[in-house]
Amino acid sequence: MRNSVRGSVIAAGVGLAFSWQVAAQTDAATRIVEQRPPTLYQKLEKLGPGGPAPRRDLLGSWTGPLEPQLGVAPPMTPLGEARYKLNVPDPFSAHSNDPWGTCDPFGFPRGMTNETRGVAFAQMPGRIVIMTQYGKIWRSVWMDGRELPKDVGGKGGPDATWYGYSVGHWDGDYTLVVNTNGVDERTWLDRRGYPHSLDMRVEERYKRVDHNTLELTVTVDDPKIYTKPFVVATNRYRWIPNQEDEEQLCVPSEMIDYIKTIAIPAGQDQAVGKK
């Protein structure tokens, strides 16, 4: 009796813990237990902490899950709603306008919220460089005390860019805080198609929990589009013991080939439906 009660508690606990995911389930998933091969990230999860985190040091290559945990956006402003309606996500849909569908740069923060299998940090004079494996992108995070540029995109100000302008500082010995502005409005926050304005500010907090674990929180503050700041994504990375990265590129000619050969004949657009 006691055993069956304990079993029920476990069943209920498992159900509750993951109940938020049930809504996303498909009929196929309810019938069959999926067994994908473990990713590098999943394999490395088993390695444990690997000792204490070194002080003020994230340098090296890390691997993350395929996709991070995405946050819930707050209500949008009327401008935000209007902009959001224009974005049709899913590059696998033939009529999507997802920049991914033409292999445009993800830009920022999408580079940290989509396809997150690999990230690396390097030191250069006056700055830390954050590199994302997907697309082989690098961003300069200035650590020399400078301020973010003002009036980006305005007269006399610097141009808006796909990845914006970033400055960083350490909060204590284990958390790198990166602040970014000046991101081109063509980029999306994530694969869901959330928009942003040129006024957006983004804060990334990289917390090295132990030698093998890095946690990331990405917070967006864009009052023109969202009624309050929100965490757009949280993620977790594991130290790669042999430090080898993979090449992951979105190649426009291959994407065009894919859409012509697979997406359109398969009727993916009709099947996934418009947002």
Place this chain on the structure above:
Amino acid sequence: MQRRRVMSVALVVGCMILSVPLFAHHGNVAYDTSKAVVLKGATVTKFVWANPHTFIMFDVKDEAGNVQHWSGEAGSPSSLRLLGWTQSSLHPGDLITVYIYASKTGNPVGRLNRIVLADGTELKDSALGYREVE
């Protein structure tokens, strides 16, 4: 006995639910995943080892002897590499057997379950290859 049953249910439900975020990465709703179509004697015409999805083009003769031009997609190179695929797994002219979930449109296109090479090597898709088919 009852305990074992409840524990099994907990385990199965937990695994099912945990599997969903992976499953949801790129949708497969365009395909009829209730049954895999088996295409024997398929001749590879093109193999595109690319992000976001790898795909194979191949020719198959129907019962009347007419050649049908098929295309089938699978996961990304990063995912498929974990299952033994490489850039050189397939070449034009290779003879393979294809297990594929066809498009609901009826067009000769689909999502792979697995392919079997002439030497018997099985290469499974990273998303739907876990399904056992006859």
